[in-house]
Amino acid sequence: MDLPVISNTAPASGGGCSSSGCGTAPDALSHLPDHIRAKVQDHPCYSEEAHHYFARMHVAVAPACNIQCNYCNRKYDCANESRPGVVSELLHPDQAIKKVLAVAATIPQMTVLGIAGPGDPLANPERTFETFRQLSEKAPDIKLCVSTNGLNLPKYVDEIAKHNIDHVTITINCLDPEVGAKIYPWIYWENKRIRGVEAAAILIAQQQRGLEMLVERGILVKVNSVMIPGVNDEHLKEVSRAVKAKGAFLHNVMPLIAEAEHGTYYGIMAQRSPSTEELQAIQDECAGDMAMMRHCRQCRADAVGLLGEDRGAEFTLDKLDAMEIDYDSAMARRKEVHDAIIDQLEARRALPAAPAAPATALDSSAPLPAPLPEDSRPVLMAVATAGQGLINQHFGHAREFLVYEASPAGVRFISHRKTELYCVGGDTCGDEGQDGVSADSILDRTIAALAGCEVVLCSKIGFEPWGLLEQAGIQPNGEHAMEAIETAVMAVYRELAEAGKLATPAPDQKRA
Amino acid sequence: MALSITEACVNCWACVDVCPNTAIHESDPVFAIDSDKCTECLAEFPEAQCAAICPIECAIVDELGTPLNPLGSLTGIPVEKLQELLAVATRGQPAST
Structure with a gap:
């Protein structure tokens, strides 16, 4: 089964919505086929409109990683930081379940639970899938998502499908192994550490195969790319075309975050980040081929709350111990809150465009x-x-x-x-x-x-x-x-x- | 014959999952290798699995204390630069939070 290819061509001039939408559908999603839009329009991480209303959380159950990216430093943690790969408190699956139920009861707008690290979720298959298994049983009203670098994706696609995860994010920064070698110094593959162009070629092949396999199974795929000036900035247009052709429904081009004090390769080697203008220019160019996402906040791997806010400090392990959660009654209240938000959103969508x-x-x-x-x-x-x-x-x-x-x-x-x-x-x-x-x-x-x-x-x-x-x-x-x-x-x-x-x-x- | 884990370890669990001998366990302050169980993967694999996946330089050492992933071998950051940063970090060590 193929997902339809998305057409998101911006109108040449005037006359209504631009590529990221306006008015009733302030979103890239207005261009999606109805059955996909129905799945994602209330998802805070995919819908610019929904992110004002619905909240998400990540649980940090996946510390291990099987690749090294030049924008990541596994040593770093800071409670004041907000960026991917950073967490304050690593959780075992049982602790993660407790945290999710507590957050869901306290913040009823929380509809989405993602596992995004701080390593790669599919390099931690037992911890990741145990968390998903328990959650689909205990909190069936929460949507489940997972993000991955893609290296182990083909191996776990069927496991993902089993757990009723209907959205997967793959970080794809390149299609060309020569470009990849400048982004990924090594991967762990078939019991060996592999470096350079050879490593990048394997990673890219796995990502592309994983993308195809997810699409074949009707699982929605969003592609994240990190824009690294002088390394993959121009190349991202080709990435956008290719992943769209394979059936990804949304492309999220994010700016590189690189500061020397983060201790990453790019930070220490003074690789610059893109300016907001450069980022917007690439997003606009990719938008000709692909639905683009512009409201991404590059969350921490343990973020809690509306996008742009982080209420993680209210749900630390010591605080969770003191909380008693009656999830059945919480779920009833959650349903009321969700219905009210959806009514409000639908009323908004029914209004004429600004x-x-x-x-x-x-x-x-x-x-x-x-x-x-x-x-x-x-x-x-x-x-x-x-x-x-x-x-x-x-x-x-x-x-x-x-x-x-x-x-x-x-x-x-x-x-x-x-x-x-x-x-x-x-x-x-x-x-x-x-x-x-x-x-x-x-x-x-x-x-x-x-x-x-x-x-x-x-x-x-x-x-x-x-x-x-x-x-x-x-x-x-x-x-x-x-x-x-x-x-x-x-x-x-x-x-x-x-x-x-x-x-x-x-x-x-x-x-x- | 056994490998061990130094305090450079960041407790990321990667080695625990790939050890063919289940020789690695969670410990304080960092993960530890059970020397009775560790075979350095000599019979099992061409490379010691913990060292093949470990993202941290100098975190896994042999019996002589020699790191299997020496400084500069994993990140591509030049060794001089790393040493410079280490020196700054040791001089201006803030109180731990």
């Missing part, structure tokens, strides 16, 4: 807003949100901002920007959290993280950051508190147009 064209005025005597000039330049706006698709977060409380692009064609989600770039290392990396850094320098970093945005929308903002943002050429705006993001972004875009600010090039931004 209008770029003038909305119908309620009072026919009121003058209609003028149409936006076709050549109005697109504007990036940052939004502080705590979920629900609303502008509902104080500027100073935002740990990340969502970036939207407004243009005459509508509003589209572009990316998220973290304010505290993963770990800042040094003095700030202890229990005292950010106390080691002055508020000024945090604010400077936040403003730097918003580079390229002309407006920042939030529920409230203090006097001092307001002034500094203005100085940096970013207009703060607290007038749309508690409004839906897309509607507010379009309203502000319209105000800019009416003020005649969209016919001219973007003003130069000064770094604060």
Whole structure:
């Protein structure tokens, strides 16, 4: 059985949704065939829309790995870090079950449980599948997912199918073993450590075979790729075409995270990460061939909560010991919460798209807003949100901002920007959290993280950051508190147009 | 004849799963090899399996204390660079958290 190949061609100009969707389906998923969309549209890791409402968690039951990636360092752990491969507390399967049930009872919006490491789940088959086996028995209302480097995938495809896991993520960074040799120094394969091009060739072949076997069994496959400038950036377009042709339903191109203090090969060798512009350019190019995912937060392998938040600290082993969970009653409550969210999402999906064209005025005597000039330049706006698709977060409380692009064609989600770039290392990396850094320098970093945005929308903002943002050429705006993001972004875009600010090039931004 | 695990180990379990003699167990502060059970895989495989999968340089050593995966052999990071980083880490060792 073949999954249909996905067509996700962006419209050439104007006229409705861009490649990542707008309005009612602010998503790459609007282009998917119905039976796939039905499976993924309420999944926070696949649907940009759903991630405002539903939460996910990872359990760190899979510490062992069978390959080395140059962006990974197995020695590293830090509670303040948020990136793949990092965990604070490794769990045995029984502990993982207890944690999942506790989180599911406490955070009823949690619908998805993934195993993503900190090593490779399929290099830990017993611990991984024991966790899945117990969960499908004890918490049948939780969706199960697994991520893998793909090396052992062909061997375990049938086991995956048995456990009712309907989504698998494979990290595929290349198709060319010469490129692969620059990313993977070695693999453990058939009882030997194999290096270089030979190792990469085996890994690539296994990944591709695993992808085909999953698709044959009707299991949805998402492909993750890490964009490494000068190594695989251009090559990723070919990867996108190939995995789409084999039936992957979504491609997630993520930026390399490489800092010297992480101790990774790339970090120490000063391999640079892509800029947000470079990442977006590659995502846009791949989007011609493939549904693209742009809201990925590159979670830790033990993340808990909505994407972009991490409530893992509420569910440490010592706290779990003190919790008594009645899962049957929790499951009833969970169902009520899920039904309410789905009703809310469906109501939203039934609304007309956030209008770029003038909305119908309620009072026919009121003058209609003028149409936006076709050549109005697109504007990036940052939004502080705590979920629900609303502008509902104080500027100073935002740990990340969502970036939207407004243009005459509508509003589209572009990316998220973290304010505290993963770990800042040094003095700030202890229990005292950010106390080691002055508020000024945090604010400077936040403003730097918003580079390229002309407006920042939030529920409230203090006097001092307001002034500094203005100085940096970013207009703060607290007038749309508690409004839906897309509607507010379009309203502000319209105000800019009416003020005649969209016919001219973007003003130069000064770094604060 | 047996291999052993040094404190460089990060407790990732990889070796436990591949040891043909079930000689490796969880221990404090790092995993340990039972010297009565370890055969260094001489009869079983061309390479000692724990050392063939271990991601950490200098974590698995032979009876003379010689690492099977010496510094610089797994990550491709030049040895001088690693030594430089080690020196900095030892000088500025923060209190453990």
